[in-house]
Amino acid sequence: MLAVLLSAWFMAQFDFFVVNVAAPSIEHDLHTGPAALELIVGGYAFTYAAGMITAGRLGDRFGYRRLFVWGVAAFTIASLLCGIAANPAQLVAARLLQGLTGAAMVPQVLAVISAVYPPEERGRALGWYGVTGGLGSIAGQVLGGLLLTADVLGLGWRVIFLINLPVGLVVVPLARWLLPEVETARKARLDLPGAAGLAAGLALMLVPLGLGNSLGWPLWTWISMAAAVPVFALTWRWQRVLAGRGGRPILDLALLKVHSYQAGVGSIVAFMAYFASFMFTLTLLLQRGIGLTAFEAGLAFAPMGVLFSVTSLLGTPLVKRYGLIVVMIGGAVIGLGLVLLVVAGGLGLPYIMVALVLVGAGNGLVLPQLIGAALVEVAPHQAGIGSGILSTAQQFAGAGGVAVIGAVFFAAAEGGHHVHAMRLSAGIDLGLVLVVIASVAYNRRRAIRRARAAPSRTGARPGS
Structure with a gap:
């Protein structure tokens, strides 16, 4: 299955x-x-x-x-x-x-x-x-x-x-x-006005984010993104009205109140913004800065994919045994790889490959656990909408990361300064990874407090 x-x-x-x-x-x-x-x-x-x-x-x-x-x-x-x-x-x-x-x-x-x-x-x-x-x-x-x-x-x-x-x-x-x-x-009936409003708002935001860099951010891209704000606001208001009438809105408002789900979505947004922009900007560095072909650049990512696969499988039993500290260590490994790019990115392909190995290993310890943490308290009848929101957040964050950090890269790479541009974008990515680590640390502290409070609520002795 x-x-x-x-x-x-x-x-x-x-x-x-x-x-x-x-x-x-x-x-x-x-x-x-x-x-x-x-x-x-x-x-x-x-x-x-x-x-x-x-x-x-x-x-x-x-x-x-x-x-x-x-x-x-x-x-x-x-x-x-x-x-x-x-x-x-x-x-x-x-x-x-x-x-x-x-x-x-x-x-x-x-x-x-x-x-x-x-x-x-x-x-x-x-x-x-x-x-x-x-x-x-x-x-x-x-x-x-x-x-x-x-x-x-x-x-x-x-x-x-x-x-x-x-x-x-x-x-x-x-x-x-x-x-x-x-x-x-x-x-339950499908909320057609909510679905239409949500799709329209996402289109108004995603189309300019996807095309803006290559077109030089013409006026229509800014108008489109600005128009998305009232569309989202009206859609959200309709969701609240429909829920108040006892209807079933396209966004499950009860799901959005689940703390673990909120934190999980936020962490994944920060992670995907970093990951998508990192893949995009590093591809530009390998092809335009170092001169690799598209196929050679793809092969350069292969060790990263292998390490990601291995640590993804190892991550679950490690987290089960040692807790969320494993995810924080994974974030630290990603950060080490990004620091290597910031400090030694201009020293050649071998250093970039080492950075890729570190980033791939860290990604595998982090991403699957973020998805699991987001869905852990989602009820079976909410699984579809919960997964849909999570997947949308991933795609939206990826598009936004590529657009914003990609724009920074292109501006810094003017005149062939691709190494400097990569250092700058890797520094921004590092900041996003630190946000992920901080979010996981917050959730870890909450989990520890809940575990300590559980015995007193049930009348059992602490440590029992």
Whole structure:
């Protein structure tokens, strides 16, 4: 069951990153302009992030297994449409559809894990979730470059999309067979005004964040982001009104009051803003500053992916034995790698590789545990919307991190000063990692206080 769920998560992550490697080939083959190419690369991220929360609520409404099967089937069809696109407009439309269908299936992965696995087994499943996400991200760059270099069956860039077909054809029937039905609040109606307002607000914010750097931040990007604020405010007000009437808003307001969930979402926002911007800026340093090809740059990330996978699996039993101090140590290891980039980033590729190994090892100890901590108190009937909000927060933070820290990098890299730009952006990333460590330390102190207070509440002796 877990392998079936994680195969969909791998596909979604793979397709998120692989287009970066294939972009030059697509540009040459389809004669795409800069705007169309940006939408081919970024359009997936826009619809993927915008649809997450609604898809999570749909999972609560219609059942996680049903939404997962529909999502995987639709994602497979969208991948086929990407692979046979004859012009830029067709590929842009197919990529937008692919992101939307990815949003339909991905929240159901975490929802099923949260609803089906008991607490003592959930951590291990989430560890594999973290491994799969890391491998999908790295494979998008490494395997994508390998597929393009090999030119499988003479398909060129199309193979990066068509490779999803056999996976989808296997996963759909297996999901129908293996995934259990989970009792959800199926009688509740979908909050269509809330879903529309949330999607509109996310689009108004994410589109300029994704396109702003490459376009030089024209006026419309700032107007769009400013317009997102009243849209979000009106949507939030509607959520409160609907909840007051006894309805079921698209955002579960009760879930947003769960302290562990709030803290988990905040930590993940800081972590993903660092992680996405780090991957983006380091790729620019490797290719533009050091002169590696896209495939060579992808291979440079491979040790980071391997260490991430290993420590993701080790993290759960270590946290179970030693507590959240393990996550704080993981954050410190990430910080050490970033400090190495800040101090010795200009000393050459060997130092960068050492920094990557440290960052990858630390990431594996941190990210899966943050996801588990966020979902630990989420009830099974809230698993869909809880996972949707969490996934949206990840995508939004990633897009924001790339836009803001990427803009700092580009400004500092003027005149070829890529090493200086990397040092500066790594310093900002270090600040975000310190925020994550501080948040985990706060939660650890709260957990210790609860454990000390528990005996007195039950009448037992301290230490019993």
